[in-house]
Amino acid sequence: MALRIYNTLTRQKETFEPLTPGQVSMYVCGPTVYDNAHVGHAMSSLVFDIIRRYLEFRGYQVRHAMNYTDVDDKIIQRANKVGIPPVQLAEKYINQYMGHLQDLNVTPATVYPRATQEIPQIVQMITSLGENGYAYAVEGDVYFRVTNDEDYGKLSGRHLEDMQAGARISVDERKEHPMDFALWKASKPGEPAWDSPWGPGRPGWHIECSVMSMHHLGEQIDIHGGGNDLIFPHHENEIAQTESVTGKPFARYWVHNGMMQLAGEKMSKSLGNLVTIEEFLSKHEGDVLRMMVLNSSYRNPLTFSEDVIVQAERALERLRLALRPATGAGLAAEAAQSLAQQIDATRQGFTEAMDDDFNTAGAMGYLFDLARAINQARDLGASAEALTPAQDLLRQFMGVFGLRTERAVEGGQAAPFIDLLVQMRRELRQQKLWALSDQLRDRLAELGVLVEDSKDGSTWRWK
C-alpha cells in the first residue's frame, strides 16, 4: 500500500511520490528566536519528527532542514529592550531550543540553517527576482511584485481582490500593490545590517526560507512543512519567490500542523496564553507531550489541558508496562497462536493507519491492542521467549513514534539503595510484618518509588 499525504496546495490526500525514488527532502519552518519557545512550537517539531521517523521506517532516506529565523523586527526590538546585541539574543534562544529538541527526543535535522548565515545567497536571489521583473526597490527597501505572479494565492486559496477588500493593514504608499511584501528591508541606525546593491539592510522574513530551502535541499523539494498559521502569508510568499526564480513547482507536498489550543484559543506569544517548553518539561517528561500529539491528528487543533496531560501520562505508562519481562515458563499453543495473530494485525494495522496521512491516533490503537495481547500472554504464564517477538514489535513501533521505552533515569545513583530497601522489605513480608512493610512502601511512594508485589517477589519503578 502506498503512503498518502494531505497536501494543503491541492486540499486533498495524495499518493506520496518523492522526486527521487527512495529519498525525501523536507524543509520545516522553525521558530523565530526572540523569546522562550512554547509547547505549540514543540508540537510542530514533534509532528515533523514523527513524520520523518515514519518516512525512515518506510525506507526513505530523509534530508531534513529546519531553520531558525534569527533576524527580524521582534528580535531587534527585544534585544534593544534587554540591552544585548540581536545576534546574541538569537543565539541564546537557538541554544535553548536545541536543548528542548533533545529533551523531546526529536531526531536532529540534517541542517539547521539561519538567515544571517545565508545573506549572500539571499542578496543573489533578490537580484534575480529584480532582473525578472518580480522585484522593485524603493528607498533601500525591496518589494516583491505580486501582480506579476499569475498564480499568487494558490496555496491559501486567496485572490488579490479578496484580500484588498479585507486588508486591515495600513498600506505603505510606496508599494505598487498593497499585497507586495518586503524582500529586503533598509536598516535604521543601530540595527543589524548587511551591504547590498540597495544599501545596508536585512532580509525580509519570507525570502530566507526560499533561499535556504534551495541552497540546502535544491530548487524543488518533496515536503515543506510548518504550522498552519504559516500558510498565509509566509508559505504563499515563499512559493511566489521561489517559483518566480526557478520556474518550477517548489514543494510537492505542503504539510501543515494544527495549532495548540489553550483555554479554547490558539496558544501564541502575542496572545500571551502560553506554556513554555521549559515549564512543561520541568513537570513532565518529553514523551508525555509526544503522546498528546500522537493521540490526536496532526492537522487538527490540539487542546492543552491538565486532563489531557494526565491521560497521556497514563497511556504512556501502559505501553511501557507491557514491555515488562515475562514471568512464566511457556505458553500454550492456542495462546501463542493468538499472540502471533495479534502481531500480524498490529504490524498491518499500524502501517495502514500511518500510510493514511500519518494517522497516529489510529495507529496507536493497534499498539494498545498489542499491549493487551502481551499482558494476556504474560498472565497466562508466557516465557520470555514466547513474549519477545511481540514486545520487540511494540518496542519498534514505539521507536517509530519516537517514544522512549523507559523513563529517562533520574536519581539513577539511588537505584542500588532502593534495591536494598525493597529486599529488606521482602524479609519483613516473609515474616508477615505487614504494618512495617506497608509503611516502607508508603514512604518509598512519597519519594516517588512505586513498589509492586506479586507472588514472585517485589519490583519497583519510578512514579
Add this chain to the structure above:
RNA sequence: GGCGUCGUGGCCAAGUGGCAAGGCAAGGGUCUGCAAAACCCUGAUCACGGGUUCAAAUCCCGUCGACGCCUCCA
C-alpha cells in the same frame, strides 16, 4: 466580508456509505495479607433539521456552535 478546519460516550480520540477502534476516568469481578499492576465484564446511533440511498456518523442542502488564517506567529 473572503478562505479553511471542526462538532463522535464524563474526558481525549479513530473511523468518512454497510451492524461505532483505542486510551484515560468510573462501576463490578479475578488475582493479592493489603495496595499496585495485569486480566475479565459494563456504557454512545455520532451538534440539530431536511434530503439522496436497500443502507449514512460517513454524501448533499440548511441551521446552530467552536476554532484558525486574511497583521507578527509553529
